[in-house]
Amino acid sequence: MTETLRPETEAQLAEAVTWANSERLPLEVLGSGTKRALGRPVQSAHRLDLTAFSGIHLYEPEELVLGAGPATPMAEILEALEEKGQQLAFEPPDLSGLLGSKDSGTIGGIVSTNLAGPRRIKDGAARDHFLGFDAVSGRGQVFKSGGRVMKNVTGYDLPKLICGSYGTLAAMTRLVVKVLPRAEKSRTVLVRGVDAAQAVMALADGLNGPFEVSGAAWLPAGLTASSGVGYIRDAGVSVAALRLEGFGPSVEYRCGKLRALLAPFGETEELHSHNSRTFWREIRDVVPFHGDSRIVWRISVAPTDAPALLASLSHLKNQSAYLDWAGGLIWLAVDAPRQGAAEIIRDVMAPIGGHATLIRGGATLRNAVPVFHPQPAPLAAVTRRLKASFDPNGVLNPGRMTEGV
Amino acid sequence: MLKMPDLDEGAIARRLSIADDLRAIVPGEGVIVDEDERRPYESDGLTAYRTMPLVVVLPETVEQVAEVLKYCKAHGIKVVPRGAGTSLSGGALPLADGILLGMGKFNRVLEVDYDNRCARVQPGVTNLAITHAVQDDGFYYAPDPSSQIACTIGGNVAENSGGVHCLKYGLTTNNVLGIELVTMDGEVMRIGGKHLDAEGYDLLGIAIGSEGLLGVVTEVTVRLLPKPETARALLIGFPSSEAGGDCVAQVIGSGIIPGGMEMMDKPAIIAAEDFVHAGYPMDCEALLIVELDGPEAEVAHLIDRVREIAEGLGATSLRISESDEERATFWAGRKAAFPAVGRLSPDYYCMDGTIPRNKLPLVLKRMNEMSAQYGLGVANVFHAGDGNLHPLIMYDANNPGELEKAEEFGADILKLCVEVGGVLTGEHGVGVEKRDLMPAMFTEEDLNQQQRVKCAFDPDGLLNPGKVFPQLHRCAELGRMHIHKGKLPFPDIPRF
Numbered sequence: 096m097t098e099t100l101r102p103e104t105e106a107q108l109a110e111a112v113t114w115a116n117s118e119r120l121p122l123e124v125l126g127s128g129t130k131r132a133l134g135r136p137v138q139s140a141h142r143l144d145l146t147a148f149s150g151i152h153l154y155e156p157e158e159l160v161l162g163a164g165p166a167t168p169m170a171e172i173l174e175a176l177e178e179k180g181q182q183l184a185f186e187p188p189d190l191s192g193l194l195g196s197k198d199s200g201t202i203g204g205i206v207s208t209n210l211a212g213p214r215r216i217k218d219g220a221a222r223d224h225f226l227g228f229d230a231v232s233g234r235g236q237v238f239k240s241g242g243r244v245m246k247n248v249t250g251y252d253l254p255k256l257i258c259g260s261y262g263t264l265a266a267m268t269r270l271v272v273k274v275l276p277r278a279e280k281s282r283t284v285l286v287r288g289v290d291a292a293q294a295v296m297a298l299a300d301g302l303n304g305p306f307e308v309s310g311a312a313w314l315p316a317g318l319t320a321s322s323g324v325g326y327i328r329d330a331g332v333s334v335a336a337l338r339l340e341g342f343g344p345s346v347e348y349r350c351g352k353l354r355a356l357l358a359p360f361g362e363t364e365e366l367h368s369h370n371s372r373t374f375w376r377e378i379r380d381v382v383p384f385h386g387d388s389r390i391v392w393r394i395s396v397a398p399t400d401a402p403a404l405l406a407s408l409s410h411l412k413n414q415s416a417y418l419d420w421a422g423g424l425i426w427l428a429v430d431a432p433r434q435g436a437a438e439i440i441r442d443v444m445a446p447i448g449g450h451a452t453l454i455r456g457g458a459t460l461r462n463a464v465p466v467f468h469p470q471p472a473p474l475a476a477v478t479r480r481l482k483a484s485f486d487p488n489g490v491l492n493p494g495r496m497t498e499g500v
Numbered sequence: 501m502l503k504m505p506d507l508d509e510g511a512i513a514r515r516l517s518i519a520d521d522l523r524a525i526v527p528g529e530g531v532i533v534d535e536d537e538r539r540p541y542e543s544d545g546l547t548a549y550r551t552m553p554l555v556v557v558l559p560e561t562v563e564q565v566a567e568v569l570k571y572c573k574a575h576g577i578k579v580v581p582r583g584a585g586t587s588l589s590g591g592a593l594p595l596a597d598g599i600l601l602g603m604g605k606f607n608r609v610l611e612v613d614y615d616n617r618c619a620r621v622q623p624g625v626t627n628l629a630i631t632h633a634v635q636d637d638g639f640y641y642a643p644d645p646s647s648q649i650a651c652t653i654g655g656n657v658a659e660n661s662g663g664v665h666c667l668k669y670g671l672t673t674n675n676v677l678g679i680e681l682v683t684m685d686g687e688v689m690r691i692g693g694k695h696l697d698a699e700g701y702d703l704l705g706i707a708i709g710s711e712g713l714l715g716v717v718t719e720v721t722v723r724l725l726p727k728p729e730t731a732r733a734l735l736i737g738f739p740s741s742e743a744g745g746d747c748v749a750q751v752i753g754s755g756i757i758p759g760g761m762e763m764m765d766k767p768a769i770i771a772a773e774d775f776v777h778a779g780y781p782m783d784c785e786a787l788l789i790v791e792l793d794g795p796e797a798e799v800a801h802l803i804d805r806v807r808e809i810a811e812g813l814g815a816t817s818l819r820i821s822e823s824d825e826e827r828a829t830f831w832a833g834r835k836a837a838f839p840a841v842g843r844l845s846p847d848y849y850c851m852d853g854t855i856p857r858n859k860l861p862l863v864l865k866r867m868n869e870m871s872a873q874y875g876l877g878v879a880n881v882f883h884a885g886d887g888n889l890h891p892l893i894m895y896d897a898n899n900p901g902e903l904e905k906a907e908e909f910g911a912d913i914l915k916l917c918v919e920v921g922g923v924l925t926g927e928h929g930v931g932v933e934k935r936d937l938m939p940a941m942f943t944e945e946d947l948n949q950q951q952r953v954k955c956a957f958d959p960d961g962l963l964n965p966g967k968v969f970p971q972l973h974r975c976a977e978l979g980r981m982h983i984h985k986g987k988l989p990f991p992d993i994p995r996f
Contacts, residue, residue, distance in 0.1 A: 100994075101994045102994075103994065116981065155856070155858070156753060157749040157750075157752055157753040157857075157858070158749075158856055158857055158858060158887075159752060160856075180755060209697065209702070211697075215696060215697075216696075219670065219674055220696070220697055222697070222702055222705055223670065223673075223674045232949060234981055236945045236948075236949070237945065238943070238945045238946045238948075238949045239942075239943075239946055240946065240949075240950070242854075242921075242922070242923045243856065243921055244854040244855065244856060244886070244887050244888075244921075244922050244923055244926070245666075245667070245854070245886040245887065246662055246666065246671065246854045246883065246886045246887065246888045246926035246927060247854055247923045247925075247926060248659065248660045248671075248709050248925050248926065248927055248928070248929050248930070249923045249924045249925050249930060249934075249938075249941060250930065250938065250941075250942065250946075250947075250950050250968065251706060251709065251710055251950045251953055251954075252660065252673065252705055252706060252708065252709045252710075253706070253949070253950065253953070254705075255673070255702040255704075255705025255706055255708075256701055256702055256705065256706050256953070258702060258705070259697075259701070259702055260701055260702075264701075275757065276752075276754075276755035276756070276757065277755070279755065299614075299615050299617075302617060302726070303614060303617065303638075303639075303726050304638075304726055305638075305726050305727065305728055305729040305794075305795060306795075307794065307795075341794075341798060342798055342801055342802065343801075344797045344798065344800075344801045345794065345795050345797050345798030345801060347797075348795055348796070348797035348798070349795055349797075352795075395695045395696055395697055395699075396695050397613075397616045397693070397694035397695050398615070398616050399613075399615045399616055420696060423616075423695060423696055424696070448693045448694070448695065449693070449695040450695070450698075450699035452699070467699055467700055468699045468700075470699065470700055471689075471690075473683070473687045473688075473689045474689055474691065474700070474703065477683075477689070477703060477956060477957065478700055478701050478703075480955075480956035480957075481701055481706075481953065481956045482701075483956070483979075484949075484952035484953055484955060484956045484979070485949070485952070487979065487981060488981070496700065497700075
């Protein structure tokens with residue numbers, strides 16, 4: 096029987112974690128639970144439900160800050176921002192379609208998993224926009240770090256540690272993020288018929304010029320069928336895509352110059368506002384792998400390593416892959432339900448560096464193979480000591496990232 | 501008086517034998533014991549504090565760094581890492597019983613990789629040298645602290661340095677992809693690399709801004725950006741700091757993120773104009789420099805929009821740069837603001853709080869009241885976009901008690917910053933300078949949890965002790981949990 100604890104105040108939350116320490120009972124920390132299929136499954140009979148810590152308590156558009164409870168639905172946050180013409184610039188993905196969860200989850204979930212979309216290459220990830228928090232540590236102690244201002248070097252940057260820690264260090268009660276203006280206009284330059292190697296070169300040329308490219312992806316011919324954008328779906332050839340955002344006159348000007356620069360790579364085309372937005376939402380939310388049951392990996396490498404890596408994984412059964420982050424992010428789907436091809440992928444990556452994270456796979460698989468890229472021994476040792484410094488008895492989401500952490 | 505960790509008299513007595521042992525690791529001139537040669541290292545940019553280090557060690561290889569740290573760990577000797585020694589918070593202040601580990605010989609750019617838009621550099625390379633190495637190819641490294649000509653990238657990593665462009669381009673932490681870090685155990689760890697988002701806990705994020713307390717950085721992979729096509733600036737005078745603040749808010753509120761947005765108050769304007777003759781208007785209470793960078797078409801468009809906003813708010817003067825030279829003139833006064841204030845006063849003390857921007861008028865008003873109360877002048881320069889305030893307190897150290905008075909005034913300003921929702925330091929770091937003010941912002945548990953993070957890297961507390969934390973606790977004591985099984989009532993929490 097699973098028992099759920101739903102504290103309604105910070106004091107109750109501290110009490111719950113203290114109780115878990117005294118009983119040595121692990122807690123599964125949850126907001127809306129939409130990311131339970133990410134990371135390793137937590138073996139726990141007790142859930143720590145944070146839904147009471149919800150709602151926006153601070154939003155000052157001109158100060159570029161928003162503060163909310165971690166369980167505030169992403170939909171609520173995005174709606175408030177939209178109303179003021181702002182956004183979370185790291186472009187948090189909605190992985191519900193990929194993972195089969197009910198919705199896009201909560202702001203706490205996004206921060207805890209440090210997810211970011213195509214704009215990562217220009218504006219950073221969740222970690223770069225997470226300014227401060229209040230929380231209860233795994234020791235049952237109330238503490239805070241960071242603040243509500245952009246520029247802050249007072250003490251260690253604990254928000255960085257909490258971001259991407261999958262709830263293994265502390266349970267937040269409040270958090271503050273940086274918000275930015277939404278671009279007035281979005282356009283996408285497409286280069287048709289390029290293979291991965293040519294695409295990475297074309298994307299690099301775009302990024303290395305003064306065009307302020309805010310998205311750089313490559314979709315192979317085999318994956319264009321899933322697109323809701325006619326220009327991409329109907330042409331049936333691979334596309335390299337570069338997004339330009341900003342003020343109207345600037346976007347038009349850059350578009351023209353970028354198309355001229357990339358013309359030698361192949362036929363170019365432009366997507367305007369609606370199509371451009373649709374295309375990048377598909378890239379962000381991994382739409383090409385919706386509706387199938389293959390294992391999905393998210394691989395972060397140096398962009399120029401991507402084409403060779405793709406080639407050396409091309410023999411995997413029923414595999415397909417596309418590139419984001421100018422090649423620095425590979426989304427790979429493969430038919431390997433038992434082992435997930437984990438060892439093969441990580442062996443191939445060993446000489447080049449980077450990391451591969453298992454994003455979609457059954458609970459059994461996520462228990463059997465390391466979901467997160469195994470760390471070298473000294474890093475793994477620091478990781479264990481950091482976990483112990485926040486949560487010595489391992490009561491918060493134990494094993495969610497790696498065994499014993 | 502600043503209290504530093506208890507002196508290890510034994511280490512001081514063994515100075516020469518420690519130096520001999522270190523010479524076995526770093527041969528030749530790399531170990532300095534001679535008093536005159538140690539003298540240049542006795543302070544950093546916070547010159548009010550001086551201490552002669554036990555021994556200065558200048559390693560040349562990562563192996564030497566690792567061996568020196570291993571040796572110090574084995575013998576319980578404290579270590580203070582140092583880049584160029586430009587810290588304004590005393591981050592590199594030596595310890596009389598600790599070795600000073602100078603990283604200046606790590607001064608090479610190891611690799612420039614335009615295809616992946618990054619460069620691998622050694623920590624002793626100066627901030628500006630990175631840009632110099634890549635600017636002919638149209639790239640630059642974005643964070644630009646005012647000390648960029650001298651400060652090193654290793655020091656930037658330790659302090660998470662900012663600069664005037666960080667509203668748009670971020671701080672050091674947003675522009676570094678990877679580091680090599682040597683821990684007190686002599687373990688060489690590579691965190692991150694040319695890829696994005698290092699795996700697992702964000703060790704890169706926690707190491708950046710850790711003020712040399714967690715490890716010694718021996719290599720940095722920085723992100724390179726293509727140079728914007730053009731940049732132009734507006735120089736706008738306002739009749740009040742409120743109007744200047746409103747202009748900043750409206751610019752950002754209308755969706756514009758300028759490359760740089762700086763504000764100066766009247767005393768700072770007068771000092772700067774008197775010094776560099778930049779042509780600043782003298783009839784205004786607040787002067788705003790707004791720099792817009794990007795494609796020509798964008799900059800032209802945004803200049804018009806900012807001008808409309810400024811005029812709508814009653815700007816008393818407005819100039820737009822027509823050339824790079826003119827833009828440089830606009831900046832000249834701002835960039836020389838510190839030395840300019842230095843001409844008006846025998847000494848000045850530079851503060852570094854950050855506040856929510858809309859609290860600026862209130863903070864300036866209170867600061868002027870304090871200025872009258874303390875009988876010390878204050879000039880303000882302000883990274884207006886991100887709320888980072890640099891009050892310059894003017895004093896004369898030759899007047900007995902005036903330094904202490906300036907420090908008290910400074911402390912009051914920083915407490916005010918915290919009171920209005922801001923923080924003690926935006927970019928200069930805590931170091932020794934703001935160490936004892938930390939409880940104004942943090943509870944004991946907030947600080948204990950930070951120190952537990954320190955313990956995860958350096959359980960013996962040998963790396964840069966006496967900085968950042970007002971009270972040193974033993975790691976064993978911090979790690980202990982006081983929980984009594986069964987004694988905790990648990991009646992109130994809803995259970996399902």
